[in-house]
Amino acid sequence: MFSIGDLSRRTGVKVPTIRYYEQMGLISAPERSEGNQRRYERRDLERLAFIRHGRDLGLSIEAIRDLLELSGHPEKPCGDADRIAAEHLADVKEKIAKLKRLEQELERIVSCDGKHTVGDCYVIRALADHGLCESEH
Amino acid sequence: MFSIGDLSRRTGVKVPTIRYYEQMGLISAPERSEGNQRRYERRDLERLAFIRHGRDLGLSIEAIRDLLELSGHPEKPCGDADRIAAEHLADVKEKIAKLKRLEQELERIVSCDGKHTVGDCYVIRALADHGLCESEH
DNA sequence: CCTATATCTCCAGAGACTATAGCTTTTGGA
DNA sequence: TCCAAAAGCTATAGTCTCTGGAGATATAGG
Numbered sequence: 001m002f003s004i005g006d007l008s009r010r011t012g013v014k015v016p017t018i019r020y021y022e023q024m025g026l027i028s029a030p031e032r033s034e035g036n037q038r039r040y041e042r043r044d045l046e047r048l049a050f051i052r053h054g055r056d057l058g059l060s061i062e063a064i065r066d067l068l069e070l071s072g073h074p075e076k077p078c079g080d081a082d083r084i085a086a087e088h089l090a091d092v093k094e095k096i097a098k099l100k101r102l103e104q105e106l107e108r109i110v111s112c113d114g115k116h117t118v119g120d121c122y123v124i125r126a127l128a129d130h131g132l133c134e135s136e137h
Numbered sequence: 138m139f140s141i142g143d144l145s146r147r148t149g150v151k152v153p154t155i156r157y158y159e160q161m162g163l164i165s166a167p168e169r170s171e172g173n174q175r176r177y178e179r180r181d182l183e184r185l186a187f188i189r190h191g192r193d194l195g196l197s198i199e200a201i202r203d204l205l206e207l208s209g210h211p212e213k214p215c216g217d218a219d220r221i222a223a224e225h226l227a228d229v230k231e232k233i234a235k236l237k238r239l240e241q242e243l244e245r246i247v248s249c250d251g252k253h254t255v256g257d258c259y260v261i262r263a264l265a266d267h268g269l270c271e272s273e274h
Numbered sequence: 275c276c277t278a279t280a281t282c283t284c285c286a287g288a289g290a291c292t293a294t295a296g297c298t299t300t301t302g303g304a
Numbered sequence: 305t306c307c308a309a310a311a312g313c314t315a316t317a318g319t320c321t322c323t324g325g326a327g328a329t330a331t332a333g334g
Contacts, residue, residue, distance in 0.1 A: 005310095015312085016293075019313095036299080037311085055290090061290075089244065092236055096236045103233060140281075140331090142279095142281075151322085152280090157321075170331085172281085172282085192321090198320080198321075
């Protein structure tokens, strides 16, 4: 049995966020102690870790809800999981593409040697001048 | 002189968002026409493009505010601008790494033959099990 | 000059939290 | 065993970064 604080420490999800997820129906209301405090079990911990992972990866609460729903029915064929996954895959690919473009720009920007001034700083110029970008955004 | 709509079209920032930035003090309140409509100049356009870039690159409003402040003092050394960009770069690299792992997992699922069930589905397992992750998150 | 489009202000909502206030419960040490 | 500190409770409000709608006014093109 974990308190909400234990759960928080073990998953890295803040206490109010855990309560928020409960309210949103992402995790079910756990048992309570005599004194009305939440008492979680191992599977709650796993579920929350799952959610945390998804969020870290930028999945929306809704996407995670879908995946959780699927994971709750391990006997079903995974066609639905496939569909949901396919939908998210497109998203993820797009995100990666954007981030890579960004990475390139930042790499170029960061390569400055610190010896010059803001006046000729590439960060500032790169942000100010669309013409310096290699890609569309 | 540009109207707010011109500015929006030229920078790709939506009209309400421009007004929001004004409210937040990221851009200063422009002159108004006889009829109280905002009238912008070239330098407003440049500043907004700068902001747009920063946001596209995932910088927080605060980071952008810092960079704008820096860009207003071109005589200063650019170490701070570099630092802001470098910090952000580390973030971006990490996100890319995570998303690539997710992409692989999703690819695997999508390419599945429909013959297995959610029970042995890798997306679900990957999200559920921290042990399958290559990195800390 | 008239109409369609653009703009204005103000306000509400979305999404995902985060914080505060004012309690009650648990826990660890003397 | 007792008690203070830490942790938890509910309820509500606020944050951040926009986004959208209503209803009124301004501007531009034919």
